[in-house]
Amino acid sequence: MxxxxxxxxxxxxxxxxxxxxxxxxxxxxxxxxxxxxxxxxxxxxxxxxxxxxxxxxxxxxxxxxxxxxxxxxxxxxxxxxxxxxxxxxxxxxxxxxxxxxxxxxxxxxxxxxxxxxxxxxxxxxxxxxxxxxxxxxxxxxxxxxxxxxxxxxxxxxxxxxxxxxxxxxxxxxxPAASAYSIRRIFHAPGQTQEQKAVTPEDVEHLFFFSPKIHAQDGNIRKRLRRFIHKHFGDKSLTVAAMEKKIREAIDSSALDASVLDELLGLTHRRRLDAGIEQQFLDLIHEFWNTLVEEVKPASDDQKPGTIESILMADFIRMVQQEITVKSHPQEKQAQQAMDSLMQKWLHEPQLELHGETPWQVIEAERKRTGSKREGFPLDLQIQRFGEPDCDLTVIDSKPLIVQDMEIFFRNIESHGGLRITKELRNISWPRVVELEALFVRKDRMAEFFRNDRRGEELHMRYVYFVDLLAMAARLVKIRHDVLTLTTAGREWLALTTGEKWMRLCRHWLYELDWKCCFVPYYAPVADMYQDKPESVLGNLDLLGDNKIALRDFFWQFFGSKRQMLELDANQEILKRTEGGFYRVFCERLEWMGLIEIDRKKTSGSEGRRFPWVEDDYKDSYISVSEDAQKVLNALIDDYVRTRKK
Incomplete structure (x- = not known):
């Protein structure tokens, strides 16, 4: 053979x-x-x-x-x-x-x-x-x-x-120096989701391609300059200015939090995606360490050995994994937890070290190389940087969903409650028509269903949506076939506009069953989106203050499946996926005031019964207003703190 x-x-x-x-x-x-x-x-x-x-x-x-x-x-x-x-x-x-x-x-x-x-x-x-x-x-x-x-x-x-x-x-x-880190990626206890997602292909790319791609790219200043030009595109940040600030912080022998806050805060303002943001952080850390070595070079006998450097990187990874805002919201508490974690990590045997502890391995390396280093001089400080604006007390505009919910509640109180049909358990048709006329947002589908036939309540989509949202939030209740305000509903009316808006969005994300808002054809699609609130919030956060094409927003969600969708010869799967994305997801985001859609009408739509089906989304653009961004920041902060699923 x-x-x-x-x-x-x-x-x-x-x-x-x-x-x-x-x-x-x-x-x-x-x-x-x-x-x-x-x-x-x-x-x-x-x-x-x-x-x-x-x-x-x-x-x-x-x-x-x-x-x-x-x-x-x-x-x-x-x-x-x-x-x-x-x-x-x-x-x-x-x-x-x-x-x-x-x-x-x-x-x-x-x-x-x-x-x-x-x-x-x-x-x-x-x-x-x-x-x-x-x-x-x-x-x-x-x-x-x-x-x-x-x-x-x-x-x-x-x-x-x-x-x-x-x-x-x-x-x-x-490389032998990387063996420990790779073993830890695949077999260390308490792996993060990101670590679990690492594949052999990722490691091959790192060691087979990256050295070749960066072979002529070893200068950290050049790499940082190219990164800033590519992702920031203006002169708001320069490598020279960064170097000056960092050198001043190093000379003063203090980690200047304001310097890091300024640099890391840029990633929040520009809304870089997670992967790009991590690249920026890695470049800053490498640049900072390079300057430390230039300003205050360590003597050879004080430099950490190869194994000690690798172990330090593993400990920093553990700190990033274990010390979170949710588990340790206070900086002092986080610092104490990190010190405790260091002692545990230093003296706990590891399988990857053949049963020895990190401290035993470090001491053996120092003895072998004649190093005069003592202790574990890794000075880490726990600080929160780049906090986004979550101040809901400064909201300049009142979104339509808040205005219409207030109109809904006032209508309930003015009628002493709204009668509910016994058959369908919905608001009676005359009241539905009245509400549709009073609401500031007009549902363009409503004009096609203006009649008094029973069962048409579902087709008054926006009125139906507001009613379901109030029910899911427990702001209203049904008693003796009459819809009335709850105590929570009256308390909601007394909140500021920002608080009202944020709470409605939160109830929409977690409490409202999205399937109930759609006909059976779209119900599975709605369930798919609601099952991943972190994806909804994360992709909205990536928009920042940019205005992008709606189709680009679609690929932002489905980029990982683009190859599969585009290989479909008849494009049927792609068309259905796009249709559900626009009509199930984007329209509801617009109703909640989280995005604004700039619709561009296309020619040839006149005479079709439902012209908006294509016209609303073809060549349309979306953006997040400044006020909506504050609400989004508050929702993300709420998600991070509570891990609401």
Missing amino acids: LDSFVAGDTGIVPKVWNQMVEHYADRIHEDEAALERIQKHFFGVSLSDLPEPSLDDLNNAYIRFMFWYFFRYRTHSGAQTLLEDYIEHHSMQLGAHELLILTGFLQSVFGIFEVESLQVGRSLDIRLLSGGMESYHMIERAGSRELSRGDLVIGWITPWSDTSHVFLGKPVFL
Whole structure:
């Protein structure tokens, strides 16, 4: 079977693999645009983004991507992979060895592996770190000379025989200094959701592509300058100004909170998304540390060792995970909790350190290197930066939902309560028509249902929505078939405009059952959006003071599924998803006053019975007003504190 494989600069590749790739060459060429998108999704970067890549870089990257493209990629759920398709249609033309290799590919595994033992020049025994911890015996001559026990490797493996495997292509040998951090990512107790979401592909991108992309980009000042130009786009912040402020803070031997507050506050004002904001924070920290080293360089015997630096980073990760605003709202309380956490972490044995404690490992490294460092001199201060504006007492405008809820309550009191129909348990039709006329917001669908037939209450959508919202918030109640105000409803009337608005939005997010506001066709869509309030708040927060196209807002929500939606030949799934997004979600956001929609009418709509169905959303733009942003900030703060689900 050995002669069925070929070895080269890009590692071991079966001969039949090259035949299979050549067979689909035309299809790959025709799908070049889609391939570029898939590369971007898989690697986080397309091959064309690599700065002046060598031929070996390109070949290696191409082969690594093609393994995934043939073994795992499916155009849609239930579709065959290219490997499965090739085996099904060409098995009769393949030799026994070739067919055995291809069927072995079906059992190939991609992951991060830890070396358990090795026979130099012959083989390795490895275990899967990024999955179920399965062990594999590897025929690997070159790698067994380069690796040691405990080293990590990332790549594809495929069966070689009943008892052994081989690497496909050239595996990536991960730096020894990073092994501890990677083990902690996959197996540390109390992982965050972000850590649980880390995949072997993410780690491969970090170690295989990032060094190449940033090989000519080592200067922190240049990277920071490019980042500011790209994401801030003006001269409100310059690297020179940042450096001056940070140097002054370092010279005064104090961590100047106002400097960090100013820098980090920019991310709140610009509403950068979470990933971009984290990049900015990492750059600031790297720049700050670089300047500390320039202003007050530490003597060699006071510098932390390699292992100690890695352990410090792990402790900082734990602090970020454990010390939250919700668990420790007061800075003094948070500082005390961090000091306690440090002592526990320093003296608690870790599996990743082979049963030793971080302090034992640090002491051993200092003794080995002759370091004169003492204690664990990591000076961390817990502070809250960049607080968004949540002051609801300064709201300049009264949104329509607040005005109409006040009209609703006054109407209830003026009539001594509103009669409820016994059959449908809704407000009687004459009162519905009266309310629709009194409300400031006019539901454009109402004009198509102006009659006195029973059952039409549901079609007065906005009146029905206000009624359901008041019921869900327990601001009104039904007693003896009469709708009346509750004590909570009267208390709501006495609140400030901002408080009224925020509470209605909160009741809409959590208490109101969105399914009840829609016909059965849209009910599942409504349930899907309500099930993820953090996504609703987070995506609204990303808008900031920007005005963006409604379609861009749609892709902001569904960016991760864009590939799947656009590959649908007839675009039916995309059309239905967009329709539900606009009519179920965006319209209700507008009703609650959280967004403003600037509708652009399109030509050719005259004469259609329901022209707004397309006209309202095609080429429309949305934005969040300054007052709505304060309410949104209050909702986010409320969510962070209470983790309301």
